[in-house]
Amino acid sequence: MSADQIGFSLLMLAVLLYAGKWVRMNWRPAQQLFLPASILAGGIGLILGPGVLGALMRLVGGEDAPMAQGAIPESMLDIWSDLPGLLINVVFATLLLGVPLPKWKRVWSLAGPQLAFGVTLGAGQYVIGILIAALILAPFFGLPLMAGALIEIGFEGGHGTAAGLQSTFADLGFEDGADLAVGMATVGVISGIVFGIILINWGVRRGKSAVLDKSVDSIPHHQRRGLVAEDERPMSAGGMTVRSESIEPLTLHFGFIAMAILLGIGILEGMTWIESVTWGAGEDGIELLGAVPLFPLAMIGGLIVQQLLTRFDKHDLLDRDLMVRIQGFALDLLIGAAIASLSLTVIADNFVPFLLLGVAGIAWNVGMFLWLAPKVIPKYWFERGIGDIGQSMGVTATGLILMKIADPDNKTPAYEAFGYKQMVFEPFFGGGLITGLALPIIYNFGPWPLFGVMLALVVVGIGSGLFYFGRLKQEP
Incomplete structure (x- = not known):
C-alpha cells in the first residue's frame, strides 16, 4: 500500500462527501430525514462498490463482466476500512478538550435526571x-454471545465506535461483528432521526x-438542505488564539489532539503491562485489557491535557469551537469510509x-422515552x-439535531443539561470504558457477569x- 494509493483514496473519499452534500441539498427525502452528508456519501460509495453495483454487473454479465467488482x-x-480505526481516536480525543469542568452541584441538580435516564437507555441496550x-x-x-453487545456499540457508540472496534x-x-456493528449504527442514526421527528x-x-x-414541517427550507442562511453565516468557524505567522491555529490544535492520543497510548500500554504481570501472566492468564481499544483512553488523555491547560496555560490557547470543527472533519471522513x-x-x-x-433496540429506546422520561x-x-x-x-449529533428542532430558540435548559450529562456519561457508554470492555468481558467470562x-x-x-x-426541584 503506497503513499500515492492512500492519498488518492482520501481524495476520492472527499469527492464522495461532496456528492453526499449535493444529494442532501437536492433530494427531498434526505432533507426530510435530516440525513448527514457523510451517511449519504457512504451510501453512494456502498452502491458503487462490489456489494451493489458489482453484484448487479455479475448477475447480468457473469464474473468477467465490466465492473464485476464495482466501480471502486x-x-x-x-x-x-482502515481509516475509521485511526480517526475514531481523533474524535474521542477532542470530546473533552476545551470543555471546562463545571461545579459538581450544578451538574448533579441539572443533569442528574438525564444521567439516570441515559444510563437506563445505555445499560438496557446490553440487557436486551x-x-x-x-x-x-x-x-x-x-x-457468538458477543453479538449481545451490538445494540449498544451501534446505537450508543455509532459508526465511529463500531468501526473503531x-x-x-x-x-x-x-x-463479522464489525460489519454488523457498522450496519447497526446506520440503522440507529436513521431510526433515531425518523422516530425522533415522529415523536416531536x-x-x-x-x-x-x-x-x-x-410541527417540523415549518422548519425553513435552507435548514432542511443543511445550509446556513447568508445573513446568518459566522465570520469564522473557530477563534484565532495565536497569530498565524508563528503557528497556524489549526496546527496548534492538532498538537493538542496528538498529545491526548499519545497519553491514551501510554495509559493503554501501562494497563497492558500491569495485566501481563498480574492476572494475565502465564498460560492460564486472562487477557482482558489487551483487547481494549485506544479511543476511550484517548478521551481520558484529552481530559488530562485539558486539566493541564486549565492549570498552567495563562493565554487560553485552546479554542473549543475550532476543536469541534476538527472533530467534525474526522467524523465525516470516518462515517463515509465506514x-x-x-x-x-x-x-x-x-x-x-x-x-x-x-x-x-428501537423498541427499548422509544418505549423508555414515552414511559420513563416524563417521570x-x-x-x-x-x-x-x-x-x-x-x-x-x-450518537450525539443526532441528539443535538432533535433538540434543535424541538427547542430552536434555546428556551429550555435542554442543551446545558445534555452537555453536562454527556461529560459524565461518555467516559463509560457510547464508546467509553464499558463499551471497550464489553466484548473482552463477554469473551472471557461469558455474558452473564x-x-x-x-x-x-x-x-x-x-x-x-x-x-x-424526578422529585428534585429543578434549577432554572
Whole structure:
C-alpha cells in the first residue's frame, strides 16, 4: 500500500462527501430525514462498490463482466476500512478538550435526571441484546454471545465506535461483528432521526412540548438542505488564539489532539503491562485489557491535557469551537469510509439476527422515552428527553439535531443539561470504558457477569429517576 494509493483514496473519499452534500441539498427525502452528508456519501460509495453495483454487473454479465467488482477498486476499499480505526481516536480525543469542568452541584441538580435516564437507555441496550443473543442468536443462528453487545456499540457508540472496534472483533474471533456493528449504527442514526421527528410531531399535537406549537414541517427550507442562511453565516468557524505567522491555529490544535492520543497510548500500554504481570501472566492468564481499544483512553488523555491547560496555560490557547470543527472533519471522513467499505454480504448472511437486534433496540429506546422520561425529568422532559433518545440511537449529533428542532430558540435548559450529562456519561457508554470492555468481558467470562451489572444499572437508573431525581426541584 503506497503513499500515492492512500492519498488518492482520501481524495476520492472527499469527492464522495461532496456528492453526499449535493444529494442532501437536492433530494427531498434526505432533507426530510435530516440525513448527514457523510451517511449519504457512504451510501453512494456502498452502491458503487462490489456489494451493489458489482453484484448487479455479475448477475447480468457473469464474473468477467465490466465492473464485476464495482466501480471502486478493492485496494481503495481496504484503505477506507482502515481509516475509521485511526480517526475514531481523533474524535474521542477532542470530546473533552476545551470543555471546562463545571461545579459538581450544578451538574448533579441539572443533569442528574438525564444521567439516570441515559444510563437506563445505555445499560438496557446490553440487557436486551444479551438476552436476545443468549436465548435466540447463539442457539439458533450460531452467532457468538458477543453479538449481545451490538445494540449498544451501534446505537450508543455509532459508526465511529463500531468501526473503531474492528480490530477487537477480529482479535476475539468475531470478524463479522464489525460489519454488523457498522450496519447497526446506520440503522440507529436513521431510526433515531425518523422516530425522533415522529415523536416531536406527536409531542406538538399532544401538547407535550413547552415551546413548539407547530410541527417540523415549518422548519425553513435552507435548514432542511443543511445550509446556513447568508445573513446568518459566522465570520469564522473557530477563534484565532495565536497569530498565524508563528503557528497556524489549526496546527496548534492538532498538537493538542496528538498529545491526548499519545497519553491514551501510554495509559493503554501501562494497563497492558500491569495485566501481563498480574492476572494475565502465564498460560492460564486472562487477557482482558489487551483487547481494549485506544479511543476511550484517548478521551481520558484529552481530559488530562485539558486539566493541564486549565492549570498552567495563562493565554487560553485552546479554542473549543475550532476543536469541534476538527472533530467534525474526522467524523465525516470516518462515517463515509465506514459505510462505503461495509460488507453487505455479512449483513445479508445474518439478516434475521440483525433485524431482531435492530427492532429490539428501537423498541427499548422509544418505549423508555414515552414511559420513563416524563417521570424522571421534572421539567421540560420532552425537549430534554428527545436529545437523549436521539443520542442513544444515533450518537450525539443526532441528539443535538432533535433538540434543535424541538427547542430552536434555546428556551429550555435542554442543551446545558445534555452537555453536562454527556461529560459524565461518555467516559463509560457510547464508546467509553464499558463499551471497550464489553466484548473482552463477554469473551472471557461469558455474558452473564456483564448482564448482571447492566441489569443492576438499569434498576438503579429507573429507581433513582423515579424516587429521587424526578422529585428534585429543578434549577432554572
